[in-house]
Amino acid sequence: MNRFENKIALITGSSQGIGAACALRLAKDGCDIILNGHKFDERGEKLIAEIQDMDRKATFLEADLSKAKEATKLITDAIAVFGHLDILVNNAGVEKKANFWQVTEEDYDLIMNTNLKGVFFSIQSFVNYCRKSKVAGTVINMSSVHEEIAFPHFAAYCASKGGLKMLTRNLASELARFNIRINNVAPGAVSTPINQDLLNNIEQLEKVLQNIPLKRMGKVEDVAAVVAFLASDDAAYVTGSTYFVDGGLTYHYEEQ
Template sequence: MERFKDKVALVTGSSQGIGAACALRMASEGADIILNGRTLDERGEKLINQINEMGRKATFLVADISLTQNVINLVNDAVKVYGKLDILVNNAGVEKNHNFWEVTEEEYDLVMDTNLKGLFFGIQAFAKYCMDHKTPGTVVNMSSVHEEIIFPHFAAYCASKGGLKMLTRNLATELAPFNIRINNVAPGAIATPINKSLMDNKEQLNNVLKNIPMKKLGAPEDVAAVVAFLASDDARYVTGSTYFVDGGLTYHYEEQ
């Protein structure tokens, strides 16, 4: 089934992990893909080849979305690549592990600029494109279970995801008259490169698994499946929602 036939999707932060899985999933269902990262390396090259082998087109655009003008340019450049843009998946994000009283302004700014400010203006650029061309649009933001539950030593990260939760709800109402849908996907503990240290620490991993009713980490493909649903016409009546992909973690959480 090609749910994304004749569709073009931009996936930010798509060199690896969840972003790469989202790009591959949508390409497998017919989308042409704009990949993005801070640099194009062998991971991006491999993804382009994988998507081309599916019979779909893929282009990699280099951009650091923590810089407002960069993310605006990214969206506008993405439109130019294939002449249109239907789907924006805001996957890029960063986190910093520090005691609250040790967080520097530079670290705070990096997290907030990447996870919230850059995303804000990227959605704005996409919405302007959709409005100017009177075309529908779909936005899927990569939030986190920490838009809802605490994460000690990651205060800036939690603040950014909490802000994203409210931004999505607000924009769902504001953009609905223009036929632009926007939703969040909130992964829990997912087996990605960013969690390698967790997966390598058996004791820490076991503590995390105790909080997950399904007793296992999720895979990037589990998240990508929900992103693909929300980006597709199957979710045409869904906007302003957060879908948790967490094995039951969020409402079974106890800080260890």
């Protein structure tokens, strides 16, 4: 299925996990892909090979998205690769567990800068390109169920995702006149490297599954499928929304 003919997508934080799954899904549906991470390594090489095996083009750009200048430059560099850019998936993100009264300024800054400031300025750079080139751009931000529900011991992370929720709502209104759509995808409990400790703790994993009506962890492919929908013309009338990919967890949650 080639729903993205002649489309170029940039997926930040796409060396592994959800970002990698989004890259593969968009490539499968016809996109040429620009991957991103802190460092190009064997994971990026493997993804490029997989995407090229689908007869799609792919490259990898390094950037530290906690720095606004690098986030802005990443968009400029991405546009230069294939000559245009249609889809921006802001997937890069970090989290750190700590009691609220023990959170350091360093960790707070890392989380807020990566999850919110970097996203803010990458979108700004993309919007400036879309306006100048008259491109009907599409932005998908990787949020979290914790833009909506509490997550004790992750206060900075929740604040960053709450900010991302409001940023998306605001930009949907402000950017609609330029035919730029922007939406959030909010994964719940998904089997990714960031959740490896949970996956290895059978007792804690069972408590999490009790809160999920579908009684399973999500797969990265579940999230990527929703990203592909929102990036496509099938979602042409969708902007300013958050799509929860959580097995029903968000409105069936009890803190253990």
